[in-house]
Structure formats: structure tokens, C-alpha cells
């Protein structure tokens with residue numbers, strides 16, 4: 571009897587925590603400024619942002635074949651749309667839980683010059699079930715990408731499993747799921763080397779709550795290891811969670827996803843620099859500073875992230891390899907075309923309007 575009460579209390583507390591966390595995310599990403607080009611170019615993270623984008627491109631380029639169907643999970647404001655265009659994708663589905671982000675992404679898509687792919691935009695929580703269920707029957711992905719966002723799902727086992735299910739459900743056998751996340755090993759190593767619960771340099775700060783670590787740096791929980799992340803000047807105190815990578819690998823297996831590649835950003839940099847076209851892009855896309863190099867502080871910050879790729883090794887249900895289904899073809903796509911998910915049956919809610 572006592573056990574049942576505890577479980578119920580736990581569920582209610584967990585649900586509240588999850589909704590609070592979601593509000594924190596939505597508030598942060600909806601108020602994030604649409605910076606002017608001038609401000610962006612003068613930002614202290616100008617080069618770092620360009621390097622991160624280049625790393626994403628290298629990771630995508632390694633696995634993405636032309637004419638693929640792509641699922642951009644937690645797409646933000648559509649920062650990867652130009653990459654999808656350059657990588658010549660065929661169909662793109664992009665989803666995010668922050669409405670202003672989805673609207674911005676959809677607008678960017680509408681305004682893309684010489685757009686060569688069909689797009690569908692979804693407003694909903696990608697860490698609840700059912701995100702791909704409104705897509706046309708017979709439509710499947712070759713590739714899924716979750717950039718700088720999967721760590722938000724590590725609040726609980728349920729949420730990361732929902733994300734993996736959403737990714738895997740329509741991913742063809744042989745397709746890939748790639749992403750970028752903070753490198754928990756590096757964070758923990760740093761944390762254990764300092765006195766308190768904060769690690770930082772002049773550009774970033776990571777602040778742990780003692781309680782989220784069960785008051786011990788040595789015994790870190792697998793889910794819900796929360797910290798606040800600050801990146802000067804754009805990110806101020808967003809709640810994130812450590813990703814226990816072996817657990818991610820184990821859970822992914824349950825959804826037919828097998829780890830193919832896991833590399834720190836330093837190693838992805840070394841990998842990408844072997845290719846002339848990527849080296850040229852590094853220069854063209856302003857990854858190097860005035861001294862034609864990456865500053866020590868940005869190089870150190872690259873330690874903070876890693877990239878991964880999983881391969882789908884099982885057939886999705888109802889997949890017919892001989893059938894090709896595309897998304898609806900639209901010349902103009904308006905805000906009304908955004909698919910709004912009602913996830914209330916899973917404990918979700920409708921967010922900002």
C-alpha cells in the first residue's frame with residue numbers, strides 16, 4: 571500500500587518537474603533574440619557557433635545520402651535548413667516544442683531560394699509519444715538528426731525512450747540517427763576537479779544543484795542529473811541534464827538503433843579536416859579567427875561536446891522498400907500548415923499560442 575502511494579507521488583512530482591522544465595526551455599528559446607547580422611558577427615561566440623555548425627555538417631555529411639527523407643528533431647529556428655538544402659534532401663520533417671521556433675523555421679523554409687525539398691513542420695514535444703503519427707502512411711525516413719537537444723530528454727527514462735521511439739518508428743533499416751550533445755564525461759571530470767559545484771571559463775558556466783547530484787559528486791544519477799547552462803551572451807541558465815552515454819546506447823538498442831560512431835568535437839574536427847572540401851568550408855564559413863586559427867578558449871570549449879551516430883538495424887513496421895511516398899508538395903507554406911500535436915493524453919499540454 572505504502573509503495574503504491576509513493577509511486578503515485580513520484581509520478582506526480584516527476585510530471586510537474588517535467589512540465590516546469592519544459593516551460594524553462596520554451597521561455598528561453600522563445601525569448602532568444604533574433605539577433606541582427608551585425609550583432610551575430612560581433613558576438614563573443616561568433617567563431618564557436620560557426621565551428622559547431624561546421625561540425626554538424628561533417629557529421630551529417632558522413633551519413634546523409636542525397637535525396638534522403640530527413641527528420642530534424644528539435645529543429646529550433648531551422649538553423650540547419652541551408653544544410654538540408656546543400657545536402658540535397660528530398661523531404662524534411664522538422665519538429666520543436668517552442669512555437670516561435672517552429673514558426674521561424676517554417677518561415678525560413680518558405681523563403682529559401684531555389685528550395686529543392688518538400689517540408690512539414692510539427693509543433694509538439696518530441697519526448698512524448700506520437701510525434702510522427704500524423705505523417706502520411708507509407709512515409710519513412712532515411713536519416714534523423716537531433717542537434718544540441720537530446721540532453722533535455724535525460725530528465726527521465728520515459729522521456730528519452732519516447733524520443734528514441736519517435737526517431738525509430740519511421741526510420742528505414744540502414745538509416746542513421748545522428749546528434750550532438752554535451753560530453754558528460756568531460757563535465758564530470760571537470761566537476762570533480764573543482765571545490766564547489768560550478769565549472770566555468772570566460773565564455774561558459776555550468777552550475778549543478780547539490781540535490782540533483784544526490785549531494786555527492788561520486789554518485790551521479792543516470793537520469794535527472796540537472797545543471798544550469800550559461801553561454802555568454804546567448805544562453806542564460808537553461809536547465810539541462812547529463813547524458814549517461816552507456817545508458818543511451820543500451821536504450822537505443824531496444825529501438826533497433828546500434829551505435830556506429832561516437833566522437834568528441836576535437837576528433838570530429840580532425841576527421842573533417844582531412845577532406846579538402848570541408849577545410850575550404852571552414853575558411854568560407856568563418857570558423858577561423860583573425861589569426862587564421864581556433865582560439866585556445868574555443869578549442870577548450872569544443873571539449874564540451876560530442877557527436878554520435880546510430881544505425882537502424884531493424885525494419886520499421888509497415889515499411890515497404892519498394893514504395894516511395896513523399897510529403898505534400900506545396901509552393902507556399904503558411905503558419906496554418908504547421909502540424910500542432912495534441913499530446914494531452916500522454917500528460918502533455920498545449921503550450922504558448
Ligand SMILES: C[S@@+](CC[C@H](N)C(=O)[O-])C[C@H]1O[C@@H](n2cnc3c(N)ncnc32)[C@H](O)[C@@H]1O
Pocket residue numbers: 595596599643644645646647648649650665666667668671694695696697716717718719722
Ligand atoms: C540548442 S537548440 C538547437 C536547435 C537546432 N537543433 C540547432 O542545432 O540549431 C535546442 C532546441 O531543442 C528544443 N527542444 C527542447 N526540448 C524539446 C522537446 N521536448 N521537444 C521538442 N523540442 C525540444 C528547443 O525548443 C530548442 O529549439
